[in-house]
Amino acid sequence: MSYGKVDAALAEKLEEIVGKDRFQYGSGVGEDYSHDEMPIYGKHCPEAVCLVESTEEVSGIMSLCYEHEVPVTVRGAGTGLVGGCVPLCGGVVISTARMNKILGYDMKNLTVEIQPGVLLKDLAADALDRGLMYPPDPGEKTATVGGNVSTNAGGMRAVKYGVTRDYVLAMTVVLPDGQIMKLGKAVCKTSSGYSLLHLMIGSEGTLGIITQLTLKLIPKPIADMSFILPFEDIAAAISSVPSIKLANLDPQSIEFMERDIVDSSAAFTNNPVFPTVVNGREAGAYILVTLVGDSEEELEGKMERLGQVAEDCGAYDTLVVWDEAMKRAVWAARSAFLTAIEAETRLVDEMDVVVPVDRIAEFLLYSHDAAEEEGIRLRSFGHAGDGNLHIYCCSNQLEEDEFKKRVKKLMDKCYAKCAEFGGQVSGEHSIGHAKKAYLRESVGERAYGLMAAIKQVFDPKGLLNPGKVCHDIEMQ
Amino acid sequence: MSYGKVDAALAEKLEEIVGKDRFQYGSGVGEDYSHDEMPIYGKHCPEAVCLVESTEEVSGIMSLCYEHEVPVTVRGAGTGLVGGCVPLCGGVVISTARMNKILGYDMKNLTVEIQPGVLLKDLAADALDRGLMYPPDPGEKTATVGGNVSTNAGGMRAVKYGVTRDYVLAMTVVLPDGQIMKLGKAVCKTSSGYSLLHLMIGSEGTLGIITQLTLKLIPKPIADMSFILPFEDIAAAISSVPSIKLANLDPQSIEFMERDIVDSSAAFTNNPVFPTVVNGREAGAYILVTLVGDSEEELEGKMERLGQVAEDCGAYDTLVVWDEAMKRAVWAARSAFLTAIEAETRLVDEMDVVVPVDRIAEFLLYSHDAAEEEGIRLRSFGHAGDGNLHIYCCSNQLEEDEFKKRVKKLMDKCYAKCAEFGGQVSGEHSIGHAKKAYLRESVGERAYGLMAAIKQVFDPKGLLNPGKVCHDIEMQ
Numbered sequence: 001m002s003y004g005k006v007d008a009a010l011a012e013k014l015e016e017i018v019g020k021d022r023f024q025y026g027s028g029v030g031e032d033y034s035h036d037e038m039p040i041y042g043k044h045c046p047e048a049v050c051l052v053e054s055t056e057e058v059s060g061i062m063s064l065c066y067e068h069e070v071p072v073t074v075r076g077a078g079t080g081l082v083g084g085c086v087p088l089c090g091g092v093v094i095s096t097a098r099m100n101k102i103l104g105y106d107m108k109n110l111t112v113e114i115q116p117g118v119l120l121k122d123l124a125a126d127a128l129d130r131g132l133m134y135p136p137d138p139g140e141k142t143a144t145v146g147g148n149v150s151t152n153a154g155g156m157r158a159v160k161y162g163v164t165r166d167y168v169l170a171m172t173v174v175l176p177d178g179q180i181m182k183l184g185k186a187v188c189k190t191s192s193g194y195s196l197l198h199l200m201i202g203s204e205g206t207l208g209i210i211t212q213l214t215l216k217l218i219p220k221p222i223a224d225m226s227f228i229l230p231f232e233d234i235a236a237a238i239s240s241v242p243s244i245k246l247a248n249l250d251p252q253s254i255e256f257m258e259r260d261i262v263d264s265s266a267a268f269t270n271n272p273v274f275p276t277v278v279n280g281r282e283a284g285a286y287i288l289v290t291l292v293g294d295s296e297e298e299l300e301g302k303m304e305r306l307g308q309v310a311e312d313c314g315a316y317d318t319l320v321v322w323d324e325a326m327k328r329a330v331w332a333a334r335s336a337f338l339t340a341i342e343a344e345t346r347l348v349d350e351m352d353v354v355v356p357v358d359r360i361a362e363f364l365l366y367s368h369d370a371a372e373e374e375g376i377r378l379r380s381f382g383h384a385g386d387g388n389l390h391i392y393c394c395s396n397q398l399e400e401d402e403f404k405k406r407v408k409k410l411m412d413k414c415y416a417k418c419a420e421f422g423g424q425v426s427g428e429h430s431i432g433h434a435k436k437a438y439l440r441e442s443v444g445e446r447a448y449g450l451m452a453a454i455k456q457v458f459d460p461k462g463l464l465n466p467g468k469v470c471h472d473i474e475m476q
Numbered sequence: 477m478s479y480g481k482v483d484a485a486l487a488e489k490l491e492e493i494v495g496k497d498r499f500q501y502g503s504g505v506g507e508d509y510s511h512d513e514m515p516i517y518g519k520h521c522p523e524a525v526c527l528v529e530s531t532e533e534v535s536g537i538m539s540l541c542y543e544h545e546v547p548v549t550v551r552g553a554g555t556g557l558v559g560g561c562v563p564l565c566g567g568v569v570i571s572t573a574r575m576n577k578i579l580g581y582d583m584k585n586l587t588v589e590i591q592p593g594v595l596l597k598d599l600a601a602d603a604l605d606r607g608l609m610y611p612p613d614p615g616e617k618t619a620t621v622g623g624n625v626s627t628n629a630g631g632m633r634a635v636k637y638g639v640t641r642d643y644v645l646a647m648t649v650v651l652p653d654g655q656i657m658k659l660g661k662a663v664c665k666t667s668s669g670y671s672l673l674h675l676m677i678g679s680e681g682t683l684g685i686i687t688q689l690t691l692k693l694i695p696k697p698i699a700d701m702s703f704i705l706p707f708e709d710i711a712a713a714i715s716s717v718p719s720i721k722l723a724n725l726d727p728q729s730i731e732f733m734e735r736d737i738v739d740s741s742a743a744f745t746n747n748p749v750f751p752t753v754v755n756g757r758e759a760g761a762y763i764l765v766t767l768v769g770d771s772e773e774e775l776e777g778k779m780e781r782l783g784q785v786a787e788d789c790g791a792y793d794t795l796v797v798w799d800e801a802m803k804r805a806v807w808a809a810r811s812a813f814l815t816a817i818e819a820e821t822r823l824v825d826e827m828d829v830v831v832p833v834d835r836i837a838e839f840l841l842y843s844h845d846a847a848e849e850e851g852i853r854l855r856s857f858g859h860a861g862d863g864n865l866h867i868y869c870c871s872n873q874l875e876e877d878e879f880k881k882r883v884k885k886l887m888d889k890c891y892a893k894c895a896e897f898g899g900q901v902s903g904e905h906s907i908g909h910a911k912k913a914y915l916r917e918s919v920g921e922r923a924y925g926l927m928a929a930i931k932q933v934f935d936p937k938g939l940l941n942p943g944k945v946c947h948d949i950e951m952q
Contacts, residue, residue: 108718108834154665189630189862189903198674242584358584386665427665457929
C-alpha cells in the first residue's frame, strides 16, 4: 500500500487547523509519539502530530488526510501495551491529550458526557465527588477513557459490573473522510439496527476517531470491604473462585496474584502489605476480594460467608483490610505490579489472555513450565473472576534479539494452549500490531476476513491506524 | 432483486436433509409461518418450511439455498412484533422450534449451552432449579432465546442486569453460504478484534443463522420483594424514577403502567391486583419496583428507604407485595398486558421507543395528545428504569385502511418526537420491516449506508431475511 506523505504544503494546512502551539512537524515531533509502553514492538515516528481540541478539528484534519491519502493514527495517553497507537506507516498522529474535559453530568439519567482524552483517574474521582461511580477500573489509571473504549478495557471490577463496553451509551466519531457521525443515544436499551456503536468499541482507532463519549454511571456504593485470602499455591487459590462466585456475594473484584509478583512489588514499594507467612505457613498465591454493600453490618454478614467459603477452599485465613490507609496500600500495591516488574528487568513482553475461570491455574502452570524451558522469567497476576491473566515475560540479562526469539517460542506455545482451553487472545489490552498473528490464528480465516471486509467498509483507503487488528500492510 | 424459487427438485433435496416429518412445501405450508404477532404488517407465505434439529442441517439447507439463490428466513416462536420472521420474498423458512435443548451447564464458569429454540420460560425455570438465574426477562416468556438474541431483547430486569446482549458469551452461526462459524468464547472479557458477536446480536437473522448459544448466568438472588407505588398521574410516577435509582437500592426492575392498562388487565384477568383507590385518592399511574438482596432483613431496610423516597416523590403509598401468591398475581397481570389489550381491540399497532428516563412522561403526554387528534386509543406501559415504552395503538371499531392511515400519521409524529428527545426507534422489539423507514430517518443516511454495506459483507447475495433492518428489496 502506498500512502501520501505530509509535505510542507499539507503541514501548513494542518497547522492552520490546530495552531502553531499544538502542531509538531518533521524534526519537531516528540520521540514519545513513536511508541507506547511496549517499545519492544518497534518505534515508528509520525511525520506530524496534531494536539486536537475539538471534533471539528479532527474532522478538518481527516478531510485533508483523506484527500492526500495520508494515514492517521489516534493516540490517547500512550499507555497501551500492544503498539496500538504506534503510527506504523508514519503520517499524522492525532493526540487527544488536550480533549480532556468532562462536559457535564445528567443526574436524572445518570450519564456523563466527556471528551475522549479525559484520564480514567480524573473521571473516577470527579464522579465520586458527585456520589456516582464510573464502574470500569483498569489498572492503568492514567490511560484516557477514549483509549479504554478503543480497547474495551475491563479492569478489576468487571466481575461485578462488566467491562467498558457496558458503559458506553453513545459517541461522536469522525469517519475517515472527515464526516462527523453520532452513534447510540443516552439510553440504556436499544434494538435499532446493527450496533455500529459496539463495532466501534474495541476497534482501536481503525474504523473512526472517537471525539466525544456519553457514559453510564451508577450510584457510588455506600460501603466496601476488601479481603486477602492467602493460599498454598496458585491452583488452590484459583479453585476457590467458582465457590466465591456461587456464594451470592456478588463481589466487586476477585483478583489473583502469585507470590513472586507480591515480593517484587513489596521490594519496589518498600511496603510489604501482603503477609508472606500466615499461621506459620508460607503463602504461594493470593486472592484479593472486594465486597460492596449498603452498610458495614451487611458486609460483616457477607464476610462471614466469605470466610466460610474460603476456609472450605483451603485458604490459610480471610484477612480483612480494615482501615482506609491499609485499603489504599493494598490496592496501590496491586496497581504498582507492572511498574515493579519493569523496574526489575531490562526488557519485558506480555500476554493478556483470557481463559475460562476454571482453567486459570492450569494455564499458569503450563506457562511457567514453558517459560522455564525457554529460560524466561514470568511474573503474573490478573482478574481471577474473569479468567483474564496478565503474564509478563522478563528478559533479566538476555540480549534483545535472544529475548525476542525465546519469547516468540514461548508465546506461540501459550497462545496455542489458550485456544485449546477455549480462551481469547486478549482480555483487555487488545491486538494492535503485536498480537495480529495470534488473533488471526485464534478466530480463523473466515472471521478474520469478515473483520477485514468491515474495515474496508468504514475505511476504504486504509488510512486509519494502518496495520492494526485485521489490516495488513507491507511494512514501508 | 430476483430470487430463485423452491422448485420440486430443490424441495426434494431440502426434504432429504430434514426428513418428511419436518418438511412442509407448497400448499402443505402452515398459515402460521406467514406472520408473527403483528399480522397488520402483512402476511407472506414461504415456499417451504424446514423444522431443523441441528447446526449441520441448517448448514446443508443454507448451502443449497445459496447455490439456488433462494432467500431464507429464520423463525423462532413467531412472537415478534415487527414482522421480523415474515418471509417477505417467500423462499425457505427455517424454524428453530425443535432446536429446543438445553445442552449443559458449566457450574464452575456459570454458563449454559443451549440450542436457539429453547423458550425463555424453559431456560429461566431450568436455571432456577440449579440455583442460577438467566437475568434477561422480556415480557413474552414463550419467545425463543434465539429470538431474544436476534432482537437484543431487554425486558423487566434490564435496569439492574442489562439486556440480552450482556449475557451472550459465544454462539455458533451458519453463514449464508453454509459455512459454520463460532463467535466469542465462554469467557467474560475480550478485546480481540472487531466484535462480530455483538454485530450478530440484534441483527434479526440478516447476517447469519444462530444455531447454538453460550450464555452467562448468575447465582439466583436469595430474597426479593416487590412494591406497588400508586401516583396521581404518569408525570408524578415517572418523576420518582431518578430518585429511586439514585437511592442506591439497585432495583431489579422499575416498571410503569398507566391506569387504563391496569383497568384493561383487571377486566381481562378478572383479578384486580392493583388498587385503584389508595388512601381515598384515585391512582392515575403506578410504579412497580422489585428489590433483591441477601435476606428479608436486608430488604426490609431497603424498603424503608424506598418508602421514604416514594413519599418524597408524591407516591400515595408504598404497598408491599408480601406473599408469593400476590407476587405471582402482580407479575402475571404485568405479563398479561399485551393479551389484555388485544382482547379489547380488533386491530393493534405498537411503538417500542426508548427515550431518556426523564423524558418518559413528556413523551407519553405528547403521544396521548397526538393520538387524540387522530382518534386513536392508546394503552401504554413499560420499563421506566430504562426509558423503554410500549405504546399500543388500538383501532376500536375503525376499518383497517382507516386505522392504518391514522396510525401512520400518529407514528410519524411520535417517532419524530422521540428523535427530538434523543431516543431510539426500538428498545427491544427491533426493526424487522415495520420500522425500517423510522430507523433510516433516526440514524441518518451515512449510518444506514454503513449498515447496508455490512449486510453486503456477510450476505452478498442478500439471501438472509431479505427486506429487513437495512436491506431494501423491490417487493415482489
